[in-house]
Amino acid sequence: MELSQRVEIPLGLVQVWQSLNDPVILKQCLPGCEVFEPIGDSEFNFTLLAKVGPVKARFKGEIKLVDVNPPSSYTLTGAGKGGVAGFVKGFATVRLEEKTEETVTVMTYSVKANVGGKLAQLGARLVFGAARKMANEFFTNFVRVICNDPDGKLEIKLETVKDV
Amino acid sequence: MVQQSIGERVLRKEDLRFITGKGNYTDDINLPGQAYACFVRSPVAHASINSLDISAAAGADGVIAVLTGQQVAEDNLGSLPCGWMVHSKDGSEMKQPFHPVLATDKINYVGEPVAVVVAETYLAAKNASELVEVDYEEIEAVVDISSAQSAADIYPEVPGNTVYQWELGEKADTEKAISQAAHVTRISLTNNRLIPNAIEPRAAIADYNTGTQDLTLYTTSQNPGLARLILTAFVQIAPEHKLRIIAPDVGGGFGSKIFVYSEETALAWASMKLGIPIKWTAERSESFLADAHGRDHVTEVELAMDDEGHFLGLHVKTIANMGAYLSTFASAVPTYLYGTLLAGQYKTPNIYVEVDAVVTNTAPVDAYRGAGRPEAAYLLERIVEIAAREMNLDPVEIRRRNFIQPADFPYQTPVALEYDSGDYEASLNKALEMADYAGFAERKEEAASRGNKRGIGFSCYIEACGLAPSQVAGSLGAGVGLWESGEVRVNPTGTVTVLTGSHSHGQGHETTFAQLVASKFGISVDDVEVVHGDTGKLDFGMGTYGSRSLAVGGSALSKAADKVIAKGKKIAAHMLESDVENIDFEDGEFKVRESNQSKTFQEIAFAAYVPHDYPLEELEPGLSEKAFYDPENFTFPAGAHICEVEIDPDTGVVDIVKFTAVDDFGTIINPMIVEGQVHGGIAQGIGQALLEQCVYDETGQLLTGSYMDYCMPRADDLPNFDVGMTCTPCTHNPVGAKGCGEAGAIGSPPAVINAITDALGVMEIEMPATSERVWRAMQQAGGA
Numbered sequence: 001m002e003l004s005q006r007v008e009i010p011l012g013l014v015q016v017w018q019s020l021n022d023p024v025i026l027k028q029c030l031p032g033c034e035v036f037e038p039i040g041d042s043e044f045n046f047t048l049l050a051k052v053g054p055v056k057a058r059f060k061g062e063i064k065l066v067d068v069n070p071p072s073s074y075t076l077t078g079a080g081k082g083g084v085a086g087f088v089k090g091f092a093t094v095r096l097e098e099k100t101e102e103t104v105t106v107m108t109y110s111v112k113a114n115v116g117g118k119l120a121q122l123g124a125r126l127v128f129g130a131a132r133k134m135a136n137e138f139f140t141n142f143v144r145v146i147c148n149d150p151d152g153k154l155e156i157k158l159e160t161v162k163d164v
Numbered sequence: 165m166v167q168q169s170i171g172e173r174v175l176r177k178e179d180l181r182f183i184t185g186k187g188n189y190t191d192d193i194n195l196p197g198q199a200y201a202c203f204v205r206s207p208v209a210h211a212s213i214n215s216l217d218i219s220a221a222a223g224a225d226g227v228i229a230v231l232t233g234q235q236v237a238e239d240n241l242g243s244l245p246c247g248w249m250v251h252s253k254d255g256s257e258m259k260q261p262f263h264p265v266l267a268t269d270k271i272n273y274v275g276e277p278v279a280v281v282v283a284e285t286y287l288a289a290k291n292a293s294e295l296v297e298v299d300y301e302e303i304e305a306v307v308d309i310s311s312a313q314s315a316a317d318i319y320p321e322v323p324g325n326t327v328y329q330w331e332l333g334e335k336a337d338t339e340k341a342i343s344q345a346a347h348v349t350r351i352s353l354t355n356n357r358l359i360p361n362a363i364e365p366r367a368a369i370a371d372y373n374t375g376t377q378d379l380t381l382y383t384t385s386q387n388p389g390l391a392r393l394i395l396t397a398f399v400q401i402a403p404e405h406k407l408r409i410i411a412p413d414v415g416g417g418f419g420s421k422i423f424v425y426s427e428e429t430a431l432a433w434a435s436m437k438l439g440i441p442i443k444w445t446a447e448r449s450e451s452f453l454a455d456a457h458g459r460d461h462v463t464e465v466e467l468a469m470d471d472e473g474h475f476l477g478l479h480v481k482t483i484a485n486m487g488a489y490l491s492t493f494a495s496a497v498p499t500y501l502y503g504t505l506l507a508g509q510y511k512t513p514n515i516y517v518e519v520d521a522v523v524t525n526t527a528p529v530d531a532y533r534g535a536g537r538p539e540a541a542y543l544l545e546r547i548v549e550i551a552a553r554e555m556n557l558d559p560v561e562i563r564r565r566n567f568i569q570p571a572d573f574p575y576q577t578p579v580a581l582e583y584d585s586g587d588y589e590a591s592l593n594k595a596l597e598m599a600d601y602a603g604f605a606e607r608k609e610e611a612a613s614r615g616n617k618r619g620i621g622f623s624c625y626i627e628a629c630g631l632a633p634s635q636v637a638g639s640l641g642a643g644v645g646l647w648e649s650g651e652v653r654v655n656p657t658g659t660v661t662v663l664t665g666s667h668s669h670g671q672g673h674e675t676t677f678a679q680l681v682a683s684k685f686g687i688s689v690d691d692v693e694v695v696h697g698d699t700g701k702l703d704f705g706m707g708t709y710g711s712r713s714l715a716v717g718g719s720a721l722s723k724a725a726d727k728v729i730a731k732g733k734k735i736a737a738h739m740l741e742s743d744v745e746n747i748d749f750e751d752g753e754f755k756v757r758e759s760n761q762s763k764t765f766q767e768i769a770f771a772a773y774v775p776h777d778y779p780l781e782e783l784e785p786g787l788s789e790k791a792f793y794d795p796e797n798f799t800f801p802a803g804a805h806i807c808e809v810e811i812d813p814d815t816g817v818v819d820i821v822k823f824t825a826v827d828d829f830g831t832i833i834n835p836m837i838v839e840g841q842v843h844g845g846i847a848q849g850i851g852q853a854l855l856e857q858c859v860y861d862e863t864g865q866l867l868t869g870s871y872m873d874y875c876m877p878r879a880d881d882l883p884n885f886d887v888g889m890t891c892t893p894c895t896h897n898p899v900g901a902k903g904c905g906e907a908g909a910i911g912s913p914p915a916v917i918n919a920i921t922d923a924l925g926v927m928e929i930e931m932p933a934t935s936e937r938v939w940r941a942m943q944q945a946g947g948a
Binding site: 116120 | 207293449863866873
C-alpha cells in the first residue's frame with residue numbers, strides 16, 4: 001500500500017518541525033498508541049492496539065528516524081510484530097515547506113506499508129483500508145493538537161496525492 | 165434375492181453414517197491421555213533463523229514439550245522425499261532441496277513449521293505457541309514464476325532455482341512442421357494456482373505404545389500404505405512392521421491428502437519421543453498455508469496447421485511452479501501427467517514439449533484433482549478453439565477433422581502414450597445433441613434481445629488414468645510400483661468381506677466395490693462389506709489418486725473374486741460328484757452343466773469352512789483369496805464438454821446457463837456415483853475458471869488465506885449439469901473401467917473460457933474470469 005497526502009497547517013515551519021519530533025505529541029496523535037518512548041537519539045519503542053477486520057492485536061516494535069534534514073524532512077521507518085496476528089512494516093516520509101506570504105506550512109507525507117502473516121492471509125485489503133484510516137486520523141489529530149484545536153473548529157483538508 | 169449388479173444406481177451404503185453424523189473421521193477419535201499439538205509457523209516467506217527461544221513457551225501452563233527442527237535433525241530424520249525422479253534434457257537428475265520435517269536454520273515459505281508445542285489442551289498449546297520467539301532475518305523472496313530462474317538462488321543445490329528442464333517429443337520435426345505450416349496459432353496462458361480446500365482439514369493422532377513399541381498414526385490420508393512406506397523407508401520414523409497407519413473416514417482429498425507432510429510426520433516423531441498420544445487438527449488457516457497447492461503454470465503454445473485446419477505440429481513451453489520444496493508427487497505432475505497428454509484426442513503428428521520446473525518461496529505445489537491433465541487439456545482446447553476462430557472454421561468442425569478415429573486404436577501418440585480405445589466423435593455428437601447446438605444461434609439472438617451476450621464453448625479432453633503400469637512408472641523415475649492389492653474373504657455364511665488397498669474419501673468405494681464383487685458372486689450388495697484405510701488389516705496397497713481405484717483396485721478385486729469362483733468350482737465338483745470342468749457358476753449358483761444339480765454360493769462357502777464333505781486331500785479349507793493387479797497400460801477416459809454462458813454487459817457477471825458433459829469412462833458400475841463424481845469435478849473446474857485464485861504478494865505473503873479472499877464455487881454459481889455417457893470399454897483391465905474421478909475438473913475449464921471468449925468476441929481471457937476481468941475485457945474490446 002502506498003498513500004501520499006498533503007495538508008496545510010496555519011503555523012510556522014519550525015514549530016511544526018519541533019512537534020514532529022516530540023514523542024509526547026506523536027503518541028497522543030497515533031490512534032491506539034499505548035507506548036511511544038525514545039530509546040536513543042532517533043529511535044522509539046512503541047506499542048499499539050489495532051483492530052483490523054477480524055484481527056485484533058497489540059503490535060510492538062521500533063520506529064527509527066532516518067534521512068533527517070531539519071527543519072524540512074525526515075523518514076520514519078518501523079516494524080511492529082503482533083504475535084500470531086503477523087507483522088506490519090513500513091515507512092513514512094514527511095516533508096515540510098513554508099508558504100512564502102503567510103505563516104502556513106505545507107506538510108506532505110507519504111506512507112508505504114506491508115503486512116505479513118495472519119494479517120495478510122485474513123484480509124490484506126481490510127488492513128490497507130485500516131492503514132489509510134489510521135494515517136488520516138494521525139495527521140488530522142496532529143494538526144488539531146499542534147494548532148490547539150481540540151473542538152475541531154479548524155477545517156483540515158487532506159489532499160490525496162497518490163493512493164495505490 | 166436382491167441382486168444389484170453392475171450398471172445399477174445403488175444408493176451409497178456409506179451415506180447413512182455420513183448424513184446421520186455417525187461417520188468416524190480422524191478428529192472424532194480421542195485416545196485416553198492424549199495431548200494436543202500446535203505448530204509454530206513462519207510469518208515470513210524467506211529468512212534465516214538467527215535464533216529460536218522456546219523457554220517461555222516450554223514453561224507455560226499445560227505445556228508438555230516444545231520440539232524444534234534442531235531436535236528433528238539430531239534424531240537424524242530424513243528429508244520428506246519426492247517420489248519421482250525426473251531427468252533434465254541433458255540427462256542430469258532433478259535438483260531437490262532437503263525438505264526438513266521442521267525448519268532448522270532457514271525458512272522457505274510462509275507457514276513453514278518451525279516448532280511444535282505439545283500441551284495438555286489445544287488452547288494451552290496454541291497460547292504457548294505464541295510465546296516461541298523466533299528471530300528471522302529476512303531474505304528477498306522469489307515469488308514470480310516467470311522471473312524465478314533469473315532471481316537469486318533460494319538453495320545452493322538448486323542453481324537458477326531450476327529443478328529440471330524436461331522435454332518430450334521430437335523437437336526438430338515439430339519446429340520444421342511449424343516453420344512450413346500454412347497457419348500457426350500462438351497463445352500464452354496461465355494456469356491459475358489453486359488451493360485444494362477439502363471439507364475436512366488434515367488431522368492426525370500419533371499413538372506410540374512404549375510397551376509394545378508400536379506406533380499407530382490415525383490420519384487423513386488417501387494412501388495409508390504409501391504413507392507408511394515413505395515414513396519408514398525414507399524418513400525412518402520407525403520400522404515398517406511397527407508402524408500402523410489408519411485413515412478412517414476422510415472428508416475429501418482431491419490430491420492434497422496423498423502427500424506425506426511435515427505435520428503428520430512431526431506428530432509421529434513427537435509421540436515416539438514423548439511416549440504419549442498426540443493429536444493435531446489443522447485450522448482452516450493452516451490448510452490454506454500448508455496444504456500442497458495445485459496447478460500454477462505459465463505456458464506458451466504454438467499450433468501449426470495446413471490450410472484446411474489439419475494439425476501438423478504442436479510446440480509447448482511451460483514453466484511450472486513447484487513451490488518451496490518438492491512434495492511427494494510434485495515432479496511427476498507437470499511432466500508425465502502433462503506432457504504425455506498433449507496429443508489430446510487429435511492426430512497431431514509432431515509434438516514437442518519443454519517444461520522447466522522452478523522453486524519459489526511459496527507453499528509446495530503438487531497434484532490437485534486432475535494433476536497435470538487439466539493443464540494439458542486447458543492449453544490444448546484453448547488453442548484449438550482459437551485456431552478455429554482464426555481459420556474461420558466451426559470449433560466443432562476443426563475438432564472432427566483432427567480426431568483419432570475408432571479404427572486407429574490402439575493409437576500411438578508422439579508423446580509416449582498408446583491409447584487403447586475411444587470414440588471421440590460419438591461423445592461429441594451426443595453432447596451436441598444434448599446441448600442443442602443447432603439451436604444456439606437462436607438462443608444467442610434471444611439473449612441479445614434482453615441485452616445479454618451469449619457464448620458457447622467446447623472442450624474435447626482426454627486424460628490418462630489408472631496409474632500405472634509399474635515398469636513404465638519405474639522407467640520414468642517412480643520410486644514405487646503402482647499396482648493395487650485386493651482381498652475377497654468369503655465368510656462361512658456366504659457374506660463377503662472385501663479388503664482393498666484403494667482408499668475412499670468421498671468416492672463411494674464401499675458401494676461400487678461391493679456392487680462389483682456382489683455381481684461376480686450373484687449375491688446382494690448388502691452382503692458385501694468393504695474394508696479400507698488400515699495398514700493393520702490390509703496388504704500393502706497404493707491408495708487412491710489419479711482416478712485409479714476402480715481400474716486398478718477394482719481389477720485386483722475382480723481377479724481375487726475369480727480365484728474364489730475357481731476354488732468354489734472345485735468344492736462344488738466334489739460335492740456334486742462331477743468334474744470341475746463341468747461346473748458352471750452363474751447367478752450365485754454352482755451348477756453341473758446340463759443337469760439340475762447345483763449348490764448355492766452360500767452352501768459352498770459353508771462347506772469350505774465346515775469341511776465335512778470336502779476334498780481335503782487336494783484342497784485347503786477356507787474361501788479367501790487375494791490378488792495384486794498391475795495394469796498393462798494407463799486408461800484413457802475422454803469426453804466432450806459444452807458450456808453455454810450469458811454475460812451481463814453492465815457488470816461482467818458470467819452466468820453459466822447450460823453445461824453438458826458426455827464422457828466415456830468405459831464400463832460403469834454405478835451411474836449415480838459416476839454422475840456425482842462428474843458433477844463435483846465440473847464444479848471444481850468452474851471454480852478454477854471463474855472464481856478461484858491463490859495469490860501471494862511480491863514478498864511471499866499469502867493474500868488469499870481465508871474464504872474472504874479465496875472464492876470457492878457455491879451452488880448458485882452452478883447450473884444443473886446435463887451429464888451423458890458413451891462407452892468404449894478399457895481393453896486391458898478385467899473390469900473395462902477407465903476412471904471418472906478427475907474428468908469434470910479436466911474437461912470443464914477450457915469449455916467455460918471458450919464460451920466466455922465466444923460471447924465477448926475476444927480471443928483470450930485469463931482464469932479466473934471474474935466479473936472484473938470480463939468487464940475489463942469488454943471495455944477493451946469496445947463492446948460494452
